[in-house]
Amino acid sequence: MRRIISVLLENEPGSLSRVVGLFSQRGYNIDTLTVAPTEDQTLSRLTLTTHGNDQVIEQITKNLNKLIDVVKVVDLTEGPHIERELMLLKVKANDSQRAEIKRCVDIFRGQIVDVNMHAYTVQIVGNSDKLDAFIQAIGDADILELVRTGVSGLARGEKSLRL
Amino acid sequence: MELLSGGEIVVRALKDAGVKYLWGYPGGAALHIYDALFQQSDVQHILVRHEQAATHAADGHARSTGEVGAVLVTSGPGATNAITGIATAYMDSIPMVVISGQVPREKIGDDAFQETDMVGISRPIVKHSFLVKDATEIAATIAKAFFIAGSGRPGPVVVDIPKDVTAPNHRVPYEYPEKIKIRSYQPTVKGHAGQIKRAVKTLLGAKRPVIYSGGGVVLGDASSQLIELAKSLNAPVTNTLMGLGAYPGTDDQFIGMLGMHGTFEANTAMHHADVILAVGARFDDRVTNTTDKFCPSAKIIHVDIDPTSISKTIAADIPIVGPCDRVLQELIDQLDSSDDSQDETAIAEWWVQINEWRDRHGIYTKPRHDASEGNIIKPQDVIRSLFNVTGGDAFVTSDVGQHQMFAAQYYLFNKPRRWINSGGLGTMGFGLPAAMGVQLANPGADVACVTGEGSIQMCIQELSTCTQYGLPVKIINLNNQALGMVRQWQDMQYSSRYSSSIYEDSLPDFVKLAESYGHVGIKVTHFDELEEKMAECFSLKDRVVFMDICVDRSEHVYPMHVAPNGSMRDMWLSKTERT
Numbered sequence A: 001m002r003r004i005i006s007v008l009l010e011n012e013p014g015s016l017s018r019v020v021g022l023f024s025q026r027g028y029n030i031d032t033l034t035v036a037p038t039e040d041q042t043l044s045r046l047t048l049t050t051h052g053n054d055q056v057i058e059q060i061t062k063n064l065n066k067l068i069d070v071v072k073v074v075d076l077t078e079g080p081h082i083e084r085e086l087m088l089l090k091v092k093a094n095d096s097q098r099a100e101i102k103r104c105v106d107i108f109r110g111q112i113v114d115v116n117m118h119a120y121t122v123q124i125v126g127n128s129d130k131l132d133a134f135i136q137a138i139g140d141a142d143i144l145e146l147v148r149t150g151v152s153g154l155a156r157g158e159k160s161l162r163l
Numbered sequence B: 001m002e003l004l005s006g007g008e009i010v011v012r013a014l015k016d017a018g019v020k021y022l023w024g025y026p027g028g029a030a031l032h033i034y035d036a037l038f039q040q041s042d043v044q045h046i047l048v049r050h051e052q053a054a055t056h057a058a059d060g061h062a063r064s065t066g067e068v069g070a071v072l073v074t075s076g077p078g079a080t081n082a083i084t085g086i087a088t089a090y091m092d093s094i095p096m097v098v099i100s101g102q103v104p105r106e107k108i109g110d111d112a113f114q115e116t117d118m119v120g121i122s123r124p125i126v127k128h129s130f131l132v133k134d135a136t137e138i139a140a141t142i143a144k145a146f147f148i149a150g151s152g153r154p155g156p157v158v159v160d161i162p163k164d165v166t167a168p169n170h171r172v173p174y175e176y177p178e179k180i181k182i183r184s185y186q187p188t189v190k191g192h193a194g195q196i197k198r199a200v201k202t203l204l205g206a207k208r209p210v211i212y213s214g215g216g217v218v219l220g221d222a223s224s225q226l227i228e229l230a231k232s233l234n235a236p237v238t239n240t241l242m243g244l245g246a247y248p249g250t251d252d253q254f255i256g257m258l259g260m261h262g263t264f265e266a267n268t269a270m271h272h273a274d275v276i277l278a279v280g281a282r283f284d285d286r287v288t289n290t291t292d293k294f295c296p297s298a299k300i301i302h303v304d305i306d307p308t309s310i311s312k313t314i315a316a317d318i319p320i321v322g323p324c325d326r327v328l329q330e331l332i333d334q335l336d337s338s339d340d341s342q343d344e345t346a347i348a349e350w351w352v353q354i355n356e357w358r359d360r361h362g363i364y365t366k367p368r369h370d371a372s373e374g375n376i377i378k379p380q381d382v383i384r385s386l387f388n389v390t391g392g393d394a395f396v397t398s399d400v401g402q403h404q405m406f407a408a409q410y411y412l413f414n415k416p417r418r419w420i421n422s423g424g425l426g427t428m429g430f431g432l433p434a435a436m437g438v439q440l441a442n443p444g445a446d447v448a449c450v451t452g453e454g455s456i457q458m459c460i461q462e463l464s465t466c467t468q469y470g471l472p473v474k475i476i477n478l479n480n481q482a483l484g485m486v487r488q489w490q491d492m493q494y495s496s497r498y499s500s501s502i503y504e505d506s507l508p509d510f511v512k513l514a515e516s517y518g519h520v521g522i523k524v525t526h527f528d529e530l531e532e533k534m535a536e537c538f539s540l541k542d543r544v545v546f547m548d549i550c551v552d553r554s555e556h557v558y559p560m561h562v563a564p565n566g567s568m569r570d571m572w573l574s575k576t577e578r579t
């Protein structure tokens, strides 16, 4: 099963490599990974998506908690949550294709953030499925470049991951 | 506040962390620290002959005392030489702080002379690591390192210090923190009450209980609680290789070590158990054999301080996270006040069954190997003789191989912290330097290093360190002129094709070698002289003695789990007989 795991991490040199190292050392999967400092500059928030059976996921969260630099860990998929991912993609957009792509971007509530004679740069935000669906939808278009941020997310309601 | 240089701060902080002995080897990046060491006498530095030995010696100190071992090495090759010893400590959860010199800050990343990314290289084999960026951070970092290494599930911690941070001309205020608090690190101090209640109920309901205790009971100083609990339950106890001594080896409720080379009765009892209380043990693959076939009818209660050890390879029915001493004490207290009671008839029947297993194939009810005779000395008899001569009360370190398993099987340890071996990593070369660490920490005690002619040659240079510091360890070399454990596997699985497990007459004369370092060498080739020479060895209190004992090369270690695909109870009992 796919899981979204959120980690509150000391913003120290080397702490990210310990998290990543743990995954390669123990043969766990990382599908996406995002990390940035939080409103508290001493802490970073790291979100990763992974997959595995319940036993593997349990070991992943326990091993993350065991890292000295890790302050808190939560598996967001255990409860209601919001997940978002941002995708930028550059597609070939010549005369006939331009309108079609624009329509598609509108349907997905995306934005065209850069334009030139031959290409559009499109931004789409949503959960990962929506991003996948957009790529499917413009199937015929020629994708020149694509970048995704990886998933980040928060639990719904008042529940929060903090000190 | 006192103003000190970075180098002086390192040494002062070590002293304030309680370090008496610092095992190490100097080099460029560590020289400021060495100069500070020279100018004081609180922390004694011991110069080894190879950095691997420094880590093993500090490790031996830690295992025998429970204190945190301390090591100092230089950057580059000094740091990489320490890696094997750090990994050894990590696998067995041994508290240790390793300080490594690093190239100056502005040179980091330039491939400078003797630069290596020590924090990076050691990352998978440390509990934690630090790179110190400023002299003002040294004291607090060292304090944290000792706290992390010694608390919770212990382990090695690396502190990498760039040379310029220790420079003598830059002086900063010295302050060693009185209390250490790390917001992201709070080891569990108490077991879950509800789980303990369930465990008590399950234990009292058991008809065929077994207590399976491991290295965590030794590290967690929970031996007395383990004994009390086992006595009150009248349950059989088996120890892992790492747990030997936590339950007295000569007590009647002790059924021997379990696992790959465990006793017939321990492995068979585990297989048939209805309740297993695992304490400070981690269901290692050298214990469980095939996990799918592991103990089919057992409910498993698993006590461990490290949540990641629980349900890692074998699912626990009742997991209890907490320090072994506290949790066992809570179990004892709740047992005493419980309204439930044991089925004493069932327990009595269980003991009848276990005693029948002991009689059938147990190695303690009668010898299961051929007798020693003339110039054929059986390695098992050497360990028996060692046990007799030392009254079962020596510190015994070991290397890795057949000799290690014979020592584990035949030296019946009655106290924790007496059996010092590399269980998790299985590091040949561990025995002699570990013995030095044990000897320095326990002056006057009998310290024996049980080794093989293969293993001893991996750190034999340390005989020189023993000379310099007067460390009178006794080396019991079970010389079978082969990498015996490798040879045994080649006998069993490769039709006796001895690929690179023999030396073709290239072994040194160990007696002369020992003598050249100023030690006593004793060669034993006849069984008749074994006990007498063993006694002579231990009568030479102040000398290093190298006992070179020619043992039967054809001997195998039994029992041995049938693998792959065997269960706990599937064992070879001799070269021809299996369960």
Ligand SMILES: Cc1ncc(C[n+]2csc(CCOP(=O)(O)OP(=O)(O)O)c2C)c(N)n1
Pocket (backbone or CB within 6 Å): B399, B400, B401, B402, B403, B404, B426, B427, B428, B429, B451, B452, B453, B454, B455, B456, B478, B480, B482, B483, B484, B485, B486
């Ligand atoms: C550093 C290291 N290299 C290789 C091994 C693999 N190994 C395990 S036992 C063994 C043979 C040990 O020979 P010896 O020390 O003579 O002991 P014996 O088995 O003969 O008693 C070897 C090579 C190891 N455990 N450690």
Ligand SMILES: [Mg+2]
Pocket (backbone or CB within 6 Å): B401, B452, B453, B454, B478, B479, B480, B481, B482, B483, B484
């Ligand atoms: Mg040998």
